[in-house]
Amino acid sequence: MKKISKLLIVLILIILTPTSYVQANDIRKILLINSYNVESIWEYKIIKGIKEEINENLNINIKMEYLDTANSQNQNYLDEYLELLNTKYKDDKFDMIVTVDDEAFNMVRKELFNEKSIFYKKTVVFTGVNNSLNLTSAEKKYITGFMDGGSKVELIKFITTLQPEVKDISVIIDNTGYSKNIKNKLLENKYLLDKNINLNFIQGKNKKDILNQIKNSSDLNEALLICGIFKNEDNGENVKPENLIEEIKQIKDVPIYTSRDDYINKGTIGGYIDIPESCGRELGKMILKIYNEGGISKFSPVDKIGANYIVDYKQIYKYNINTLSIPKGTIVINKKYYQLLLPKSYRIGYLLAWFATILIIIYIITKMTEYKRNEAKNKKLYQMAKEREQLKTDFIANMSHELRTPLNIITSASMLLEMKSNKEETVSSEYILDKLSHINQSSNRLRRLINNLIDISKFDSGFFECKCKNENIVYVVEDIVHEVVDYAKEKNIELIFDTEEEEIISFIDKEKIERVILNLLSNAIKFTNENGKIEVYMKSDDNFIYITIKDNGIGISKEKIDHIFQRFYQVDNLLSRGSEGSGIGLCIVDEIIRMHGGKINIESEINKGTTFEIVLNVSKSNFIDKEEEKTDRNIKDIVKVEMSDI
Ligand code: ADP
16 A cells, blocks of 8 residues: 555656756756858847856856758758757757747757657747747647747838838848748738738849849839848858848838848838847846746747837938837937937927027127126226216315415415505515515416316317427427426426437427426426436437436325326325325326327336336428417416426
């Protein structure tokens, strides 16, 4: 009884254990059989995917075979190849056979229950097999894998989605099982009937065959679908996809679609593509799962994986295909990250929108900078206006003082004289002369002030004009210096005139230049202490005349020096300054020199002195001077007026 029960347990265990059960550690060797040859990119990528996935598991050793059925398809060849494999791998114990594409799978399947075959009851994992394979229950114990592509009608749907008007599609196929499968699948589909689409099959082995058929095909006019790989008739090698597409386009330049990864990015629009790397990786995962879980009893053939719509961005625009019709989830290649998948017409709008945005940005930036610039300008103007306002206020205060002082002197002197004569007192002529000289000096000060004010208003209204003539400027300056010497002497100031040349003829307004020199000299005397020294020096070169007036007086500080030519500017305010003046003299000097096309420079240091340098152009007029207008002007009077401050 015990024996029987032991036997039963062993029997149950044997029954429950699948014949093909593979122990995890047993999986060592895989034979991978490809239907085509090493050149087939599809198969190459599948193997790459498998290896990527299982490479970490170093227990696995893969041997590779290529049936090359695209070249030789007759049964004899296949039989002999099988014999070869049986001999070659007689002693190899493969744990698993992996097949890529129909031909390899069909060969292995046929031998699955042949005891003499190396494939006898081996675990078989396939990929690229069409889904109409009906496995027997016996076969299901050993076989699993990925079905190929399901319905190929996806390809046609893709074409009609992108080109809704298409009615004639030419399908270019080779003689492989893959191609035949595509043809059968397309023909049996009723979608074509519904859509009234006419398929024209161009089938061949060599490039020449195919190109000739395309040339002769009359109904090929809307779209091509390329599914085959073709040989170069001269050397028997596979034609490079890009070359084939190029040659087809030279015959018929229509959008070309494809079912194969090989033709993607080679001038085709795209297609519904099996992505071989992802198929390979899924296959690798399945192999590992079988390895880890100990067999295939838990598996049944899995639907196609890794297929996707792919479009080529460049080709889409080349053939004017409406980008809005591209199905969702389509992989777009050749598209830069900044490019949008928009119809051509939208693209113009899109570009215009970009352009407009850029313009708006530029406009905003310019407006902002303009605003900022204006703001700074306004600030500056406001500052200037404020300063000017301050100057004016100071000027009015100053002016009142300037007017009142001489006026007071005049009134009090004349009142004294009046009182004396009313009382019929005898007054000495010295007394009268003294009072009259006060009255005269004050009148001159008033006249100078009024003259300067009139000149300033003449500048503003544009009436201040120069009446220039050819003059020896050396004389003009020297004469004025002589007239002023006595005034300098009164303060014990030494006034020296020196010149490098005796004659420099220049086209000037003598009166105006006299005023300039007089003003500079009167300032120099005014702001130089007793026993000081003033030097007037003249020289010229080929282009310029230089007149320097240098004193060793009180000087002007650096920060004030920039404002010295400003109207109404006085270095010291009314209360603190020690000298008389309205602050408009230097402004007039500057204007006059400018009117002569020259400029005036100033250098000064506190307590060391000040140097003014007038630079005038050496200019002589060719006009013969008109006779000098006779004026009753007296230089002494003019000097008296100008020096009235001192
Ligand atoms: P003002 O009629 O008051 O002299 P100016 O325009 O001629 O007016 O001079 C402006 C100010 O420049 C003077 O008030 C004085 O402070 C300063 N200044 C001009 N010349 C000299 C100089 N040689 N030395 C020192 N300060 C001077």
